[in-house]
Amino acid sequence: MNSISGSSDESFQFIFSRNLTEKIKRFLKGVSATLVLIFFPFLEVNASLSLDAGNDLGANGLASNTFEQSVSIDLHPNMEAVGQGVQTVSFGFPLPPGTIISTSQIVVVDENDQEVPAYVRSLAGWNAMPPVSLLCDGYQSSGNPGIRSVLIQFESQFDSGEAKSFSILLNRTRQLTIDSEVDIHTTLVEVGDGIYADHNLAYRILEPGVLAAIEPQYLSCTNLTTLAGESNKNPDMNATDQAQNNFFYTAVQEYFGRVVDNPDDIHDFVNGSAAYWLYDRPQTFLNGYLRSGNVDQLREGLRAANHYRNEIYTKEECDEKTTLLSVYDCPGFFKAKNTDIAAPYKDSKYSYSESLVTAYLLTGDEGYLANIPLVTHAVMENVNFDSDTATERHRANGLLTTVMDYELSRDKNLLAYINNAIDQLYARQKIALDGVTVNGCFNYSPEETDVDSFSPWMSSLLANALLRAYQVVGDNRIPEMLVDLAQCEVDRALFRTDIFISDVVNDPFPNMLVPYYIAQSYGEKRDLDGGEGWSSVEHAIDVALPIALGAYFSTDAVQQAVFLETTRDLLKTHDYRIRYWTRDYSGRPLFRLAPPRKYSWQYKNVGTISWVLDKLDNSDWLFVAPDETPVEPVPVDPAPGSSSVDPAPIDPVAVAPAPLVGVNFIADDQFDHGVDNFIAAGVGQVTQTQESPLSGVNSLLVEVGSWSKGAVFTKNFAWNSGVSGKILKLEAKAKVISAESGAHINICAVAYYQDNSERFEICDILEGDSTTVKSFSLVLALDNAKQLSRVYFYTQLIGNGPSKFLLDEVSLLLSDGEEPETDAPGSEAEPSSTIHFIMDGAFDNGVSEFVAAGVGQVTQTQESPLSGANSLLVEVGSWSKGAVFTNNFTWNSGVSGKMLKLEAKAKVISAENGTHINICAVAYYQDNSERFETCNILEGDSTTVKSFSLVLALDNTKQLSRVYFYTQLIGYGPFDFLLDDSSLLLAQ
Numbered sequence: 001m002n003s004i005s006g007s008s009d010e011s012f013q014f015i016f017s018r019n020l021t022e023k024i025k026r027f028l029k030g031v032s033a034t035l036v037l038i039f040f041p042f043l044e045v046n047a048s049l050s051l052d053a054g055n056d057l058g059a060n061g062l063a064s065n066t067f068e069q070s071v072s073i074d075l076h077p078n079m080e081a082v083g084q085g086v087q088t089v090s091f092g093f094p095l096p097p098g099t100i101i102s103t104s105q106i107v108v109v110d111e112n113d114q115e116v117p118a119y120v121r122s123l124a125g126w127n128a129m130p131p132v133s134l135l136c137d138g139y140q141s142s143g144n145p146g147i148r149s150v151l152i153q154f155e156s157q158f159d160s161g162e163a164k165s166f167s168i169l170l171n172r173t174r175q176l177t178i179d180s181e182v183d184i185h186t187t188l189v190e191v192g193d194g195i196y197a198d199h200n201l202a203y204r205i206l207e208p209g210v211l212a213a214i215e216p217q218y219l220s221c222t223n224l225t226t227l228a229g230e231s232n233k234n235p236d237m238n239a240t241d242q243a244q245n246n247f248f249y250t251a252v253q254e255y256f257g258r259v260v261d262n263p264d265d266i267h268d269f270v271n272g273s274a275a276y277w278l279y280d281r282p283q284t285f286l287n288g289y290l291r292s293g294n295v296d297q298l299r300e301g302l303r304a305a306n307h308y309r310n311e312i313y314t315k316e317e318c319d320e321k322t323t324l325l326s327v328y329d330c331p332g333f334f335k336a337k338n339t340d341i342a343a344p345y346k347d348s349k350y351s352y353s354e355s356l357v358t359a360y361l362l363t364g365d366e367g368y369l370a371n372i373p374l375v376t377h378a379v380m381e382n383v384n385f386d387s388d389t390a391t392e393r394h395r396a397n398g399l400l401t402t403v404m405d406y407e408l409s410r411d412k413n414l415l416a417y418i419n420n421a422i423d424q425l426y427a428r429q430k431i432a433l434d435g436v437t438v439n440g441c442f443n444y445s446p447e448e449t450d451v452d453s454f455s456p457w458m459s460s461l462l463a464n465a466l467l468r469a470y471q472v473v474g475d476n477r478i479p480e481m482l483v484d485l486a487q488c489e490v491d492r493a494l495f496r497t498d499i500f501i502s503d504v505v506n507d508p509f510p511n512m513l514v515p516y517y518i519a520q521s522y523g524e525k526r527d528l529d530g531g532e533g534w535s536s537v538e539h540a541i542d543v544a545l546p547i548a549l550g551a552y553f554s555t556d557a558v559q560q561a562v563f564l565e566t567t568r569d570l571l572k573t574h575d576y577r578i579r580y581w582t583r584d585y586s587g588r589p590l591f592r593l594a595p596p597r598k599y600s601w602q603y604k605n606v607g608t609i610s611w612v613l614d615k616l617d618n619s620d621w622l623f624v625a626p627d628e629t630p631v632e633p634v635p636v637d638p639a640p641g642s643s644s645v646d647p648a649p650i651d652p653v654a655v656a657p658a659p660l661v662g663v664n665f666i667a668d669d670q671f672d673h674g675v676d677n678f679i680a681a682g683v684g685q686v687t688q689t690q691e692s693p694l695s696g697v698n699s700l701l702v703e704v705g706s707w708s709k710g711a712v713f714t715k716n717f718a719w720n721s722g723v724s725g726k727i728l729k730l731e732a733k734a735k736v737i738s739a740e741s742g743a744h745i746n747i748c749a750v751a752y753y754q755d756n757s758e759r760f761e762i763c764d765i766l767e768g769d770s771t772t773v774k775s776f777s778l779v780l781a782l783d784n785a786k787q788l789s790r791v792y793f794y795t796q797l798i799g800n801g802p803s804k805f806l807l808d809e810v811s812l813l814l815s816d817g818e819e820p821e822t823d824a825p826g827s828e829a830e831p832s833s834t835i836h837f838i839m840d841g842a843f844d845n846g847v848s849e850f851v852a853a854g855v856g857q858v859t860q861t862q863e864s865p866l867s868g869a870n871s872l873l874v875e876v877g878s879w880s881k882g883a884v885f886t887n888n889f890t891w892n893s894g895v896s897g898k899m900l901k902l903e904a905k906a907k908v909i910s911a912e913n914g915t916h917i918n919i920c921a922v923a924y925y926q927d928n929s930e931r932f933e934t935c936n937i938l939e940g941d942s943t944t945v946k947s948f949s950l951v952l953a954l955d956n957t958k959q960l961s962r963v964y965f966y967t968q969l970i971g972y973g974p975f976d977f978l979l980d981d982s983s984l985l986l987a988q
Contacts (some may be wrong), residue, residue: 055103055122057146064143064706065098066105069170071218076211076295077158080189086155090187091212092362093168094149094222096139097126100170101146107169108154116154116166119178123364124148124408130471133479133553133623136221142707151364153182158210163295184365191303195253199270203310207302208363216293220611224290224358225283226471227552229610231292234617236568237610239575240541244288244603246582246591251285251599252300255589262587267596270307274337274350279461279600282308282355286362291607298362305359305368311335312351312371332371332378348382349397351375353404354468360408369408376405380417385424388444392458395425395442400465407472412879415473416971420914422475425466429484440484441492443521452521453528456493457539457601459485463546464605479553479625486550486563489543493519494566497533500576509576513569515543538577541602541609544570548612553623564616567609574602624679625714664811665715665791671698671808678711680704684801686711694733694773694808701737702795703804710745710795711807717754723788725814728780730762730793732810736803739768743799746930749778749812753937754789762934765955766795766805778953783936784816798930834985835897837887837963841904841982843870848982853881853966855973866905866945866980873909874967875976882917882967883979891926895960897986900952902934902965904982908975911940915971921950921984926961938967938977956988 081087093106100106108118126145135141156164188206196205220228231241249255253267260266269276285301288294311334318330318341330341334350353375360368383398384390399421406414428442441454442462463485470478496511517529517536529535544567551563581592593599615621668676671688680686684704693699704710717723730749739745748763762780782788793812797803840848843860852858855877865871876882889895902921920935934952954960965984969975 054125054147057101057125057144060101060144062143063098063101063146064140065096066100066171068172069099069218071168071170072215073166073168074163074213074295075156075158075166076163076213076299077161078189078207078209078211079161081209082158082161084158086157087210088153088182088187089156089210089212090151090153090182090184090364091208091210092123092149092360092364093152093212093214094219094224094361095147095170096221097129097135097145097223098140098143099146100150101144103147103150104174105171106150106152107172107174108152109167109169111165113167115174115176116156117176117178118152118154118174119181120153120174121151121181122147122149123151123361127407127410127472128474130223130226131474134223134226134471139221140706142705149361149364151181151184152212153178153187156210163213184363188365191306194300194303195269196303196307201270201307201310205303205306205310207299207306211295211298211302213289213293213295213298216291219290219293220607223471224361225287225605225607226467227611228287228290228607229612229614230607231610234610234613236571236613237606239578240571240606241292241610243578243591244606245292245294247593247599247603248285248288248294248297248300250589250591250593251596254296258590259587260589264594265589265592269596274334275595275597277308277334277336277350278597279604280352280355281600283352283358284600284604286355286358287604287607291610301355302359302363305355308334309356309359309368309371312374313338313341314370314374317341329381332374332376346378346382348379349393351378351401352397353401357404357408372405372408376401376414385421390444392442392455392462395421396458396461396465399425399462400468403465403469403472416879418469418473419475422466422469422473422477425462426477426481429481437522439492439521440486440488441519441521442485451528453518454488454492454521455517456489456515456519456543457517457536459489459493460539460542460545460605463549464608467549467608476625479623482546482549482553483555483559486547486554487559489515489547489550490562490566492521492525493543494570495525495527495533499533500537507576507579509573512537512573512576513540513566514573515539515570537573538598539601540570540573540577541606544574544609545605548609551616552612552621555623555625557622560616560622564613567613571609664813666713666793666810666812669808669810670696671700672696675700676713678713680709680711684708684710689806692806694735694806696808698808700807700810701804702807703802704745704795704797705801706797707799708797708801710797710803710805712792712794713810713812714790714792715812716790717788723814724784724786725782725788725816726784727815728782728791728812729815730776730778730780730812732776732793733773733808734766734776734805735773736766736768736771736805739803739805740800741768743768743797743801743803744928745803745805746796746798747776747778748794748796749780749791750794751780751782751791752789753783754787760935762952763932764953765930765958768799768803779951780934781936781950782814786937788814798928834987835895837984837986838885838965838982842868842980843872843982844868847872848885850883850885850979852876853884855880856882858883861978864978866907866978868980870980872979872982873976874979875974876917876967876969877973878969879971880969880973882969882975882977884964884966885982885984886962886964887984888962889926889960893959895986896956896958897954897960897988898956899987900954900963901985901987902948902950902952902983904948904965905945905980906938906948906977907945908938908940908943908977911975911977912972913940915940915969915973915975917975917977918968918970919948919950920966920968921952921963922966923952923954923963924961925955926959940971940975954986960986 103120103122106120108116110116126148129141129145132141187209189209191205191207216230220230282301282304285297289297313330313333315331329344332351333346337350338346353372356368356372379398379401383394402414402417443452443454466478493515494513497514498510500512514533515536516527517531520526520528547563548567551560554560584590666676674688675686678686687701688698689701690698702710728749728751745766746763747766748761750761762778764776764778838848846860847858850858856875859873860870861873862870874882900921900923917938918935920933922933934950936948
């Protein structure tokens, strides 16, 4: 356990709405900080982050990318390490997902391929496997995600300043191990050269005494940044890649002997304007290193990160003040921008944590961890995703900062904030302002105007944040959002002009493609900023980013080609500006930065464009939207009520018109004309086959790799289409052709509503050793008062592949009738018997074995019962389980059934805005730890009694280990509600 004091689970115990926070601030104006914390203790900031890294994660199963690798590193000694005898080399070594599950599988060898004794420990684990579309070619997105980064220490001697070459061997057992760790801080040296030579800071800037530069080809696969393409791989990027290197040296005032004395070019990056630090200056340098391997960019990136972390207000500094809420509106803010520590409102644009996370993973220095919760606090309380005026830049910072924190801390409150942010952004794209057609932009009213508009260049920041969120939380709406945003940029953000035709002598550029600075969302295309291109031409390269991402995630080849052509045209505009700013004048830099902060907005995320162009130019890549969500390792015995993490796939293709209820969405259910819009998700394929069909002439042959989705059919509904129903019913026949021992296939139906991102699902199992045709009939009860956003059918291989099976007579339909009394797999008959588990569902004699799980309590109440004389009062805290009823079965009890049915009445007593309760039935079989669940929602703003009737189809050939009824608050508490007439029964 590597920890700084405290627990990440406590970092943000109370997160209140922005409106409540603002009201409290106004009310408490002038009140001392001491009184604030007495009466409002939730405003306390816990500045701590604890990581349980784990040196051996083998208990989470096998990893999928454990092939041997040899990675070159070059050691660059600081002059203080030269000629000083044996030095401890200490550095962080990031790992691609699914590569290493034990630190014993990392070996250090010298230039003669001789093993060197080394100390290796984990710095962090991967939270989950990223989607396969975000991985390097040859990597799989399945299995144990493994270790995120390790600290490596070994000894070496440097008799000169020349770099020494070593290699890191992955997935080879280490024979020579150093048992104890050297304190990292003893391996650091003070920086005293370059822009820090004459600084007057109150603290020291430190850097590693020996820098370890890792080869960029390997680094691009570690996902330290998402889709980080290497430099100098694509001809369209040649000028940009060279400029990223050339202008970097101007950004750190390194002119290689050139005399620069013009006052316009003398910038104090250490003690001067805060603007130099916008857009994460340290991460910009580190991203350059990750792409190119340039050790100077690594050095300056780590120096800048060390500098930046010392410029963040700490809780201790803020606690010394007793002015207006200084303990609240103070920790985590950047000092250089917010010089008045006691000011009640500060600018959070300068609070970011991506570089803090990256620096930690590259060094193992836990000093970076202490700042991350502080920065998160500053951003979360100053970015409101519900606002109609917050810019894309603010939203991007709010999303990216919390995603970076969650990537390390796994704090459930952060995940809730992230999910809400994505929900709000998705809705903003899907809901037209003022009744005008949706256009894919994140429309709002910036600059305090009444005109619906958006910022093309700030949208680039938001695209990057969404991309990182896709890597970390795997929300499958994000590819669709990025495609829609790219279409918005192409349609509304760009214009052609000749105004720059004479900017560069003998280098005319007519009809240049230039973005608007602030674009009008609807009607006439125009720049609300009024700059006519002069204020936005420097943003051509960053506007190219979201359009490139649109090309990467588009499922339409024609659309992809348009996006690619537009991306290249914007690169040509940027190439022109590179030539414009490359000027050989006496007393000035050859590569001029005006303003200096533009280096970060132009080059921080440019590697993503390189990745996209390299991928699309060298393959027939066309994105398919599989269900490739990161999945946590399955616990051996999940706790009752534990949540499932597996968001549904979204087909980025334009949604279809609303269907009629009762119509089978799968038009060619016997596959007589092809595969009928089924796709292969993950590793595998789907094909029509005439070989031994299950019925008729054809079947669907599904071939699937280890732990992958097989066949997926998705039906999307347009926003406000009005489509709803009481039942989603899936029917199919299936037969296994071949499978590995112990593997099985989940056959599932899933539904999502338009008003939230909760997943409602029902599944059954096709056993891998089955040799007969099995019929499936699954019924998912729905709330027909709520519009659906999508429904889908999918199959999932649970276990190692390959596996082949046939599907036939497949139907997926909505019904507005009542669900049948039984819809068990393979049977239309009435159940022969039922077992009732809840003996006192009217709660006349107490709480009927219900317990409170998490923060809250359950009590019998006679106050306004829903029926009879009593009800169950459930009081639940933020994101907690409320009432849970569990029935466990003894091993080999022989209990099985065709259907688990939950019925209940519920009514809200009080709730926070935007919250709801999940009412769920769950079953587990004895032969595996897979969870089978169906849920429905009790809205927090409901004022009436709602009746629930949920049906979970079961495999009656398999013994059950437990069944249970549970409730879960989605959102912040407190939330009080009543339950009555509750039943949980098993139909046999």
